[in-house]
Amino acid sequence: MKKLFVVCALALFGTAFGQGDSTAVTRPADTLKPRPVAARVAGLADVAEVAFSATDSARMRDHELAARYDSLWMGELRQAAERFPEMYEEVRLAALENAPDSIPSFDTEEFKDRLERLNQKTPFNIVYSTSLESVVKTFLTRKRDLMERMLTASQFYFPMFEEALDRHDLPLEIKYLAIVESALNPKARSRVGATGLWQFMYSTGRMYDLDVSSYVDERNDPIESTEAAAQYLKRLHGIFGDWDLALAAYNSGPGNVNKAIRRSGGYTNYWNLRNFLPRETAGYVPAFFAAMYIFEYAAEHGLGFTPAERPYFETDTVWVRATLTFDQIARVTGVDKEEIAMLNPAFKLGIIPKIDGKNYVLRLPRRAIGTFVANEEAVYALAREELKKKENALPQLVEAEDRIRYRVRSGDYLGKIAERYGVGISQIKRWNGLRSNDLRIGQRLTIYPRKPVTTPKAQASGSGAEVAGNTGEGPRVHVVREGDSLWTISRKYPGISIENLREWNGIRGNNLQPGTRLKLCNCSS
Incomplete structure (x- = not known):
């Protein structure tokens, strides 16, 4: 189980130094009671002002030399991050x-x-x-x-x-x-x-x-x-x-x-x-x-490099008790969103979720943890208020088990596939390590669909989507209407391809008669 611990974090993260468990505190952060702050009674509009005031005080207490080292190394890593894709390919090909x-x-x-x-x-x-x-x-x-x-x-x-x-x-x-x-x-x-x-x-x-x-x-x-x-x-x-x-x-x-x-x-x-x-x-x-x-x-x-005067960042972690965005955390703690992202690279969308049965921790520079804990209730209130205003602004969680493996067919292109599954082209490229928009027939793509995929796993043996998880039982029959085609029908039911419809219904051509009942699964009825 993850614990609240103060560490000297190598590579922004690192491990605890010292003897025994002297650096570890076993209580999760949500058992710590934050001291009252004005933001809790003054309203959400005052949260940022109070938080920045607290952050300024924390920074004044931070050791100046340590803070300078942190700043210099953050700059080094930001510069390196811009070159990482190129560096990665260079090493692999060397x-x-x-x-x-x-x-x-x-x-x-x-x-x-x-x-x-x-x-x-x-x-x-x-x-x-x-x-x-x-x-x-x-x-x-x-x-x-x-x-x-x-x-x-x-x-x-x-x-x-x-x-x-x-x-x-x-x-x-x-x-x-x-x-x-x-x-x-x-x-x-x-x-x-x-x-x-x-x-x-x-x-x-x-x-x-x-x-x-x-x-x-x-x-x-x-x-x-x-x-x-x-x-x-x-x-x-x-x-x-x-x-x-x-x-x-x-x-x-x-x-x-x-x-x-x-x-x-x-x-x-x-x-x-x-x-x-x-x-x-x-x-x-x-x-x-x-x-x-x-x-x-x-x-x-004679290889040269920038020596680290102090090769670590002092960081701390805190349990997250509700869904928070990096932007909300940045506003309350005063830590740049880019720095938060570098300290927390596991969170893909700049969002730390709260999911039943799962707990995640937020890592921040040690100087900012006190500010976060002191304003903890206020930041959660801010998150709740913003979520109400935006309603369904946050993306729906899709577990890895609900991914699909899609096989590219003739006529497919990224925009078409992205629309079918309610995702972005950039997401498909990121999930599959694609550097261009080019696809080849037979290529396998991993997709985490936003639209529900109703095709049971057993139906995925044909062309198109191979479902790795099922989000629910969907309709088993489609009644053909005037103007329907195999293409328009396949678009209505994500995870079902034209080839699936042909195979499951014994269709050879493209003509469909209104009133025909098409099976939407590899089933007997």
Whole structure:
């Protein structure tokens, strides 16, 4: 169970420092009684003024040097965030590029000696290969700026990773895997939908209790996803008994590693299996070793970065007792919405929901938590008042179980699909890691529909929508009216395609007779 705790947060989040549980407070925030504030009696119009006054006082008490460090590092992260999509692609592709023929001051024999030293102090099987040397050279030349930015960002994330890895008794060098996976971007998303610092696919994330809904994606939460990654890697090592193979399985799945073992004639050494693995996985472990080498020998290669005078943010968390928006929190605490978003990347829409059976926490700079708690009742009152004014302004919650898998058909385009399911084109692109509006026939899309999908799961075996969750029992028959066509009927019933109607009703052409009763399910009546 999550707790209210004061932490020195690495990478904006981090883990608690100190001995024992001295930094932990076990009471949830809603058991703390906020002191009376004028906003509670003066009306909602005074909330912002009172809150900003309280925030100003809190900031005056904040240690000036600590506040300056926080401000500088927030600027660093904001600047890095603008480049993260580019950085992510650069890291993923670096292992597949051809390195320059030669680079100044790179001594292959010295490189081999350093690899041997790394091999002696890690449980990984680090051996020299021309492919590994090629990746390192690429990092040192074409990706040099990228590596320097990673060195800067790592000062936030690595201590947090190390704490989790140590807790699970895993090699601390696994922290370098996040460089290859996400370029240290907590909101990275691959073309196939893998998400977060550790690039969890939906199904794998669910295996390790990472919630996904229209509001929340805990794969983007650095603390939750790091814990899940540590558990998953520990499990993979338990299966293969070898860290190189565990990493390969993390990238391509245990099934692909097992197939490579069979195709190789039974070898269990990664370097003997490499040619039997998927192309990306063949470059994955060398990219990991290259990242490890670069970080361990950054100074020797003259790589520069911005050193952190204090490589953490002081943050605190508080339970959320009602649905709040980042905008409402910003107005009451005085913390910029952008900073709130960076501290809380799991919340996709700038909204922290309150759902029966689920509790979420808000993370803020420590200096702002007191302001929030002191004005807690006022901010909830503000949220209730604004919700009344906007009525149904907040999007309807759609749990991950209610997603659909849609197969693109001839004539489909993003606008058409988005309209059918009551979602935005940008949402479909974000959910599926699409960089353009182009679609190909047969392509699978993950969609979290706003319009109800009434087709039962068993009906989804045909073309079009493959429903992963059912929001209710819908009509089973449609009576054809004048002007109806298969296309207009399919649009009335999200999740049902023209091909479904043809198959379920034995239709070959396009002509429909008024009065005809069309089955809307793969059923007998």
